[in-house]
Amino acid sequence: MSQSKSTFAFGSDRLTAGKALALARGATTGELTPKVMERVRANRDAVARIVAKGEPVYGINTGFGPLCTTRISPGQTSLLQVNILKSHSVGVGIPVADEIARLMLVLKLHALSMGHSGISENTLKRILWHIDERITPVVPSQGSVGASGDLAPLAHLFLPLIGLGQVTRDGVEMPAAEVLREYGLEPLELGPKEGLALINGTQFIAAHAVCAVEKMQRCLSQADIIGAMMLEGLQGSLMPFHERLHDLRPYSGTRHVAHRVRNLLKGSEILEDHIDCERVQDPYSLRCIPQVHGASRNAWLHLKELVETELNSVTDNPVVIDEELSISGGNFHGQPLAMALDYACLAASEIGNIADRRIYLALEGNQTDLPKLLMKDTGLNSGYMMLQYTSAALASENKSLCYPASADSIPTSMGQEDHVSMGSISGRKALQVLENVEKIQAVELLTAAQAFEYRKPLKSGWFLEKAHELVRTRVSFAEADRVFATDIEAGLDLIRSGALIRLLETVSRKKALGLKTEFDPLFETF
Template sequence: MIELTGQTLTIEEAKEVLYNDALVKASAESWSNVEKSREAVEKIVKQKKVIYGITTGFGKFSDVLIDAEDVEQLQWNLIHSHACGVGEPFPEVVSRAMLLLRANALLKGFSGVRPVVIERLLELLNAHIHPVIPQQGSLGASGDLAPLSHLALVLMGEGEVFYKGEQMKALTALSKEGIVPLTLQAKEGLALINGTQAMTAMGLVNYIEAEQLALQTEAIASLTLEGLRGIKEAFDADVHLSRGYRQQSEVAERIRRMISDSQLVTTQGELRVQDAYSLRCIPQVHGASWQALDYVKEKLEIEMNAATDNPLIFDNGEKVISGGNFHGQPIAFAMDFLKIAMAEYANISERRIERLVNPQLNDLPPFLSPEPGLQSGAMIMQYVAAALVSENKTLAHPASVDSIPSSANQEDHVSMGTIGSRHAHQIIQNVRRVLAIELICALQAVEYRGKERMASFTNAFYTEARKLIPSITQDRVFSKDIEAAASWLYQIDWKSFVEKNLHVRKEKISKQ
């Protein structure tokens, strides 16, 4: 059971909720903060104070006063008018993350919603009722208004949801779980949609996928090192300590462990004096991407516990301030940085693929073909990798450098953070497929070299991968292999695989 406080949610806890179906509850202290905040809103309505979004319209309509008897209608109108997202829905896991993050933000007690609103969010989460939320339509400032409005519709018994593997009307799923729809009251509609939870939820899922891929690149690169008989001295600890980047040294250390007992890697001068950059500079390039990933993780964990709606209520309602915490600039930058960092994994991987298939760059069969000329082997797989890498270059263009005014210039600078997070997700899928191609080629290369000479870890990796990806003995529809390899990289419990297959090596290393 994961307990939400509004202050302490971590990425590791979020992973348990998103991928391992951990149940979620709110802490007792957070409920107390929510109740005090709600009392302040009700006092504002009763006293007819002029407070944005509670007794006024929204955006350019902030100067239009709303009668007390119309505050519920105001919230109903807000959600329906703003629920205009378009395009394909976010992946279901992202929708699940939005529920989690919105509940956690509201539990901070600065938003003025009734406890029942948060209870409904948690009920949806624990019942695995996930709103269908179109991906396109958010500018990433004034919050993720359109996406979060589709989430809010479900609380009202409207819209559509994913439930038990099906897409259906929200009211149908709510009825099956005995969940009663809400009538939103003063401030509640605005509190639900004026936040960064769409871009942050997408960013959270991106980071979780990216972290696993970043670790897998090191194992795949280790296979390639063996397939190309790479020089192991490039990974010597002193080289990397001399530069001073922790992440670079950590990459080198992990690769040293993976290839420690390999009979395929070589020493300086044994076959050549030095390797090409795509082999020799793996720690430097991968390490720099890890630096970016660390930055992204830090920003996500701040934003996951942030109050991002407007206005915010402090001091039991004595201080209600219209600010700009809904502006997604921090996450927009983080997602743009993530895009570049992940695109680089594919860039260098594609160069390693070229070295595996190009007969002018190695002593392997041309294009790893079983019958060069009659059979093309991995020739066109390299084309596919090149195409994906080039597509990533377009997607990696920073979204955050763009802005466009909205709401009659009242909202005149926006972050485009949600676009950045969506493009980052596309890049990650492309990177996984490029790595799948490198994996297929590296498996074939080490097979030619003699798998009995592989390191213990890479041999275990080879054995597991070969259960899905057969040896290239005949040209076939390699698209199926690429997708199978990519799916396996996504689904495998990588942490468990490494713990199972590297702990023996630690013991061997310690005895030497």
Template structure:
């Protein structure tokens, strides 16, 4: 059981909660923290001193004080006016992850919202009432304002929910659940929409996807190595001990394990080749660098998901600090770095696909015995090349850009929402590239028979052949490629 506002979140826990594998609850301890923070807001709200977000306007209107009778309208207007997102809706998984992360942040006891509001969000979460959130519109500072406004419009009876694959007005869904729309009070609208949960949700989902793809890339690379009959020497521990990057050592260790007891390797131990091309030989260095980058993002995301990122932060009955915890730059820069890491895994995998078609060291050109009449596996590498270049174009760092907003009050923004979205686009392309490398690697491995491979490689080879036959003569490969992509996305391959 996970306790909001008390326990530490991690990527694994967020995903487990979102997949209903881990239950999450609101404990009495968390309720007390929330109530104490709310009491502090009400004390400040009843005073004469102007406190940003409690009894003032927002952004450039922060110097305009609001009367107590206008406070509720002010907070509800905030949600309504900021819900200006455009584009396709984000996935329901992302909406749910956003809700989990926001709940945990609000339960820390520094945001000043009412317990009633938190319990309503928890009800949405527990009953799979997932709001519809457009993918575009956040600049990643003052938080992810537009996405979070859409996420929480249903609290006041506005916006929309997902009902299966249909989009249904929130008012109808609330009625069906016998729920009355809430009337927001001081600080609540701001507490809901200030924060980095849109950026963070994309980081969490991307890390979760990359954890598997990093392992899969080691597997597909090893299968290509076996098809190429490359050398195992570049993966010896002694080599990496003298340049001990964590990622490199991990990859070398994993590839060595994948090659254990390989008859194919043993049969060409005395191969006259001195060195293999970089796409084979340098897998520990390249794959390892990507691992290091994802580890860095995971470290920062772990801090962020256990932080309070709205504004102001309620410290006591007399102090609410206006700062910049909502600024997405810490995650934005790391997401851009992670995007390069994901793209490079695809880049080197494409090079291995190409290498296997060159017709060297016992492999037929284009991996077909009957070239000329048959093109073999000439063309799937065109697809990987296209995907690689698309990923390169997506590697422009949005965090290096900034467009002033809010009459110059918000004059530097992170654009981290775009970084997060592009990271996941690149990952989607990487899944396809690795699936196509599996097509090439298994075809090359066929030409090394009757040699046998390690137990884990034979297991994965058989899994591929259960869906995709060896290419003997040219055929339409679209369905074969899609089957492999589906297997990648379903995590069907044994990667440990």
């Protein structure tokens, strides 16, 4: 018996990254409640009265940007809103993924439904139609400077409302006008302020941030699992993960990682076998897993908290409080998310950087019973040597992407917009770095599984044994050279699918390993 989908009330319920993704993926349905529509209608009426008074209010009866002193007659206010969508559709580059474009629709609909944007009920209903029918506007990835809103991408996002631009349906791109005719729909006629409300906002930046929150959480969870497997393969010490040590420097992320790794290694025969070895301490890439992984977790938590604030904010301009108060401010400025995304970008890069160092460590052949390059018959075979070249290349690429986009600003709009956030670049870079980290993790997973194999017949903790079995269902132990790109692709599928995380959840329930801590509500939900 299938479960019915949950329902989210736009403009009323609190939006999170997880809920936004569920709406964009069709796992949750959205609705516009009568109470929300009444609030929207009242705000729309306030805009109509402002127009009737004839008093100048930015974007309602004036031009935009440097043309803010140019008055627009009441008869031309609708044409003004159409022209702003046309003139601001200047995006270039490869279109963003359909999921990001749908997220933009979800985030914008929620913000507009709060009733401070002068939007009409029909416009909100049409945006919801696009979400429900998965008719996704085509949005170029480049062109936003991240202030005065994500103007260019949002203009492209909403061209279909007026019968222009391109959309995709079932992965096929086609003109928006053609799709509207097919569904018997007419292009919308925008009223005063509507075009400006549609293109002002941070939804391009925020959509990338939502995806980054999900992807980074998955990378962080898997980093601990793969790091624990590598610790076993290299016969590393568990002492650096001791609870008493981390009570003396109690960062929440560090304590969380140390606790997870301790539990992942519960009952390990491998640990017991070398408990009295002569090695005094491990290299940093093993010994400092709690500190490095934990610091990145703290960065993720910071991003998640700011994203949730942004998702439930009004970020267009001007903001119409009521008929008597319209505020032309700067809620559209992307700096709050731009800086957090740059921080997250660096934090994600470090997860890949330390993973590459563990991969290299595993190939050195300096550990007991672990052959050089993780293969016994080397010379004729190169073993795992070249896999580390790939992780090194990806780690280096990530370092070059860590320059903070938010540190830059180029004035636009004839000096009216003299400081911009470049947050759209921050968001795009963060996702690119995370995709590279996933590939590095695929290489580390294969390397750790290969090293792990050399510890047999000794067994690790129950979960890591199951995790190793899962890897072996996709990639066999390598006794001789082969086309390792195929192995990496299989490992990458495991990483992207989150299969290791789901396995951990299953094992936790079955074995009651106590893998949850007081920090899990912070780090494991969004």
